[in-house]
Amino acid sequence: MQTTTIRGRVLDGSTGQALAGISVSVKDTRNSTSTDANGNFTIGISGQNGVLVLTSLGYQRKELVVSAKQVDITVRLQSLSTALQEVEVTVQARKRANTEASVLEERRKASIVQDAISAQLIERTGSNTTTQALQRVTGVTITDDKYVAVRGLGTAR
Numbered sequence: 001m002q003t004t005t006i007r008g009r010v011l012d013g014s015t016g017q018a019l020a021g022i023s024v025s026v027k028d029t030r031n032s033t034s035t036d037a038n039g040n041f042t043i044g045i046s047g048q049n050g051v052l053v054l055t056s057l058g059y060q061r062k063e064l065v066v067s068a069k070q071v072d073i074t075v076r077l078q079s080l081s082t083a084l085q086e087v088e089v090t091v092q093a094r095k096r097a098n099t100e101a102s103v104l105e106e107r108r109k110a111s112i113v114q115d116a117i118s119a120q121l122i123e124r125t126g127s128n129t130t131t132q133a134l135q136r137v138t139g140v141t142i143t144d145d146k147y148v149a150v151r152g153l154g155t156a157r
Contacts, residue, residue, distance in 0.1 A: 003044045004068040013076040027051035
């Protein structure tokens with residue numbers, strides 16, 4: 001079966017600007033390519049006719065029937081006009097707790113009894129492992145480097 005090379009250019013339907021990165025494929029085959037920075041592409045079709053499928057985020061998918069006689073084509077893609085009705089953004093901020101001052105401030109303001117260890121203290125005491133660092137927290141006991149007992153909670157593996 002004869003292969004015909006189709007050359008084309010993809011433009012924005014509204015502005016006429018060249019579109020880079022548009023996916024161009026031949027339907028029902030594995031043959032695909034994408035447009036270059038100037039919106040140009042080259043792709044081969046088998047036989048006399050083929051269907052080119054052009055897709056990209058933000059643009060409507062377009063299927064275009066091409067024949068072996070059409071070797072240079074220009075395609076205009078229409079942008080998707082999807083409007084958002086309402087967007088809700090929730091942000092949760094947590095104060096940095098890696099300094100001794102921030103750990104002490106958090107402890108002072110807490111409504112429950114808690115303890116923590118700062119990154120500064122871990123560095124200063126030379127704790128190389130999590131086990132060594134946890135041994136400095138009040139109410140925590142480590143046994144055999146694998147069992148953690150937290151006063152008031154029991155034992156956990």
